[in-house]
Amino acid sequence: MTRSDTDANFTPERKRGSGVKMVYDTLRDEILDLVLPPGSPVDEVQLAERFKLSRTPIREALVRLAGEGLIDTLPNRSTMVSNIDFLNLHTYFDALVLMYRVTARLAAEHHRTEDLEVIRARQAEFKAAVEAQDALAMIATNAAFHSAIAEAGRNSYFTGLFNRLLDEGRRILRLYYQSYEDRLPQRFVDEHEEMIAAIAARDLETADRLARTHAEQIVDQIRTLFARKGRLNISL
Amino acid sequence: MTRSDTDANFTPERKRGSGVKMVYDTLRDEILDLVLPPGSPVDEVQLAERFKLSRTPIREALVRLAGEGLIDTLPNRSTMVSNIDFLNLHTYFDALVLMYRVTARLAAEHHRTEDLEVIRARQAEFKAAVEAQDALAMIATNAAFHSAIAEAGRNSYFTGLFNRLLDEGRRILRLYYQSYEDRLPQRFVDEHEEMIAAIAARDLETADRLARTHAEQIVDQIRTLFARKGRLNISL
DNA sequence: ACGCGGAATTCTGTCGACAAATAAAATACA
DNA sequence: TGTATTTTATTTGTCGACAGAATTCCGCGT
Incomplete structure (x- = not known):
């Protein structure tokens, strides 16, 4: 079930506010389950076409993930999955x-x-x-x-x-x-x-x-x- | 200085990524200093014209504030400054x-x-x-x-x-x-x-x-x- | 051959606009 | 007069597009 959710979610129409939560939960799980390993680049347009959404809700989900420290976003530059701080x-x-x-x-x-x-x-x-x-x-x-x-x-x-x-x-x-x-x-x-x-x-x-x-x-x-x-x- | 920052920040041109941080910091301080009392309605377009910005960066700042629990956002409905939980x-x-x-x-x-x-x-x-x-x-x-x-x-x-x-x-x-x-x-x-x-x-x-x-x-x-x-x- | 500078590309940040959803107002009906 | 229903209006969520920044690539000069 999890597998079919991640790659082929072909829901033609979603409820109005559920897009961001969907993206947020999915990305969060993929990061925490190491499906997206630390350091992986996170491309907005790639995610946009994957979830069949505009970049706006994608960005909102990314902002929330960044707020929890799960992704690091360099200003005007790439954003990536945050690294695990093994030293500390x-x-x-x-x-x-x-x-x-x-x-x-x-x-x-x-x-x-x-x-x-x-x-x-x-x-x-x-x-x-x-x-x-x-x-x-x-x-x-x-x-x-x-x-x-x-x-x-x-x-x-x-x-x-x-x-x-x-x-x-x-x-x-x-x-x-x-x-x-x-x-x-x-x-x-x-x-x-x-x-x-x-x-x-x-x-x-x-x-x-x-x-x-x-x-x-x-x-x-x-x-x-x-x-x-x-x-x-x-x-x- | 704080006063002149809040109401009349007539900076005609801002640096590219500084808009959201500006809005975020300002709203955050206003909330924490009780300038915006708990329960105050937070209107996006009002903030947009106040900061001379589009709604997009305003929304991003609001998402971050919501992530810290400083504002509560009802889906498809109003968003307001979060109340202080005096009971707990x-x-x-x-x-x-x-x-x-x-x-x-x-x-x-x-x-x-x-x-x-x-x-x-x-x-x-x-x-x-x-x-x-x-x-x-x-x-x-x-x-x-x-x-x-x-x-x-x-x-x-x-x-x-x-x-x-x-x-x-x-x-x-x-x-x-x-x-x-x-x-x-x-x-x-x-x-x-x-x-x-x-x-x-x-x-x-x-x-x-x-x-x-x-x-x-x-x-x-x-x-x-x-x-x-x-x-x-x-x-x- | 190597370093430097400029053009091209790619991605992010921002914008204005549209559409859905809810609340408010107005109207119809009992 | 009070209630239910339709209409209006306001606000949010989403979209496509444009412009700025930075990396990359390429050509030029030494």
């Missing part, structure tokens, strides 16, 4: 660990019963993705799981910041989960279960600690993955 | 306190000597603004001071998040500092000095604690201010 990865990981902790802690403090149902549903989806060994689905469901925890924390600023952070790191996580394509990290599923239990028990400290170890473990594995890869090919 | 103010304050703490702690850990010079310079500007009893300057210099601390933390994600948060709260702080127009909170200047000392001494815990009390104190005062105001006029 640790800053991203620090931020991610902190947000994992804060959201888990707040969820333990402020969640309601209906929140737990949503979280458990997301966890079930994540578990299914892990068992199916579907890397892309693991990324999405894992993000949705932690996003649901953030929602349960009932702080729109943190959820916004956290979702933003998860999106920004989606390309990194994409590389990370790719390396797991064969073996399945069942451990993550178990750790998620523990976090749910701590949140349900309103145990702030345990939720915080679990989120911290969970996050730091992932960060360590990503680090070793990149260290391994870095010796082979520095490029990208 | 505590979520903003929680996020602000956390970022104050994190940035101060990181600054104490990672700062270099040249960072301290910048921080002290910002503090001097803040002190001057307080002594001059200039509310707008106090907002700007206070934000610049804490932003400089965040920069010294050497984590681009946190600085980005923090600056974003400071911007989002600029309208709230605008209301807050307005209430101080007469008496001057010399205490804040002293607390800033203490924070600088803790950061310079690389005392993480003290920097964290000072940032926390500093932030929470401001939050409390804003709370009481709004509680006082809330009894008088609920509107706005």
Whole structure:
């Protein structure tokens, strides 16, 4: 389905305001899923004829993507998919660990019963993705799981910041989960279960600690993955 | 100068890509400084003839502002300056306190000597603004001071998040500092000095604690201010 | 052969205009 | 007089086109 959406969307007539959202969502997914690798040139007229639209809505979508830092646009010059800053990865990981902790802690403090149902549903989806060994689905469901925890924390600023952070790191996580394509990290599923239990028990400290170890473990594995890869090919 | 910029900018010829940035910066400042109060309608053609531009660059600026949540745009309908969410103010304050703490702690850990010079310079500007009893300057210099601390933390994600948060709260702080127009909170200047000392001494815990009390104190005062105001006029 | 300068091309930024969609106004009807 | 329906009007979303900027290519000169 995703495949047929991207290349051959032959919808002769679209609803009035849906063009930009369509282009925005499509390009966003393609960038975050590394279909458009970092550094790829983004040509407006090319996109215009691809989506059968004028350049105006294309530009609007590009402006929004630029606002999220997904594309870099040189004034009066070419615009390209933004590069992943591998040098400052640790800053991203620090931020991610902190947000994992804060959201888990707040969820333990402020969640309601209906929140737990949503979280458990997301966890079930994540578990299914892990068992199916579907890397892309693991990324999405894992993000949705932690996003649901953030929602349960009932702080729109943190959820916004956290979702933003998860999106920004989606390309990194994409590389990370790719390396797991064969073996399945069942451990993550178990750790998620523990976090749910701590949140349900309103145990702030345990939720915080679990989120911290969970996050730091992932960060360590990503680090070793990149260290391994870095010796082979520095490029990208 | 600000006044003459807003209404009568009769520059006959602008450089090619500077139009959107001009409109964006101007509108952004007007929104954050409450010149355009929340709920104000934003008319494209009105702005177009005000800035002597076509609707296209105006729209681009509006898209970027919408991306930052400063304006809300109803599809196919009017677009207006976004309202301040007074009901969920505590979520903003929680996020602000956390970022104050994190940035101060990181600054104490990672700062270099040249960072301290910048921080002290910002503090001097803040002190001057307080002594001059200039509310707008106090907002700007206070934000610049804490932003400089965040920069010294050497984590681009946190600085980005923090600056974003400071911007989002600029309208709230605008209301807050307005209430101080007469008496001057010399205490804040002293607390800033203490924070600088803790950061310079690389005392993480003290920097964290000072940032926390500093932030929470401001939050409390804003709370009481709004509680006082809330009894008088609920509107706005 | 190599560097410099100008022409051509390509892409972006801006413009004016048209069409769809919604809100407001006016009219018809009970 | 109040309500429903049509008409008008305002505003947004989209389009095609033009002009400015910058890269590229090509020819010229040393």
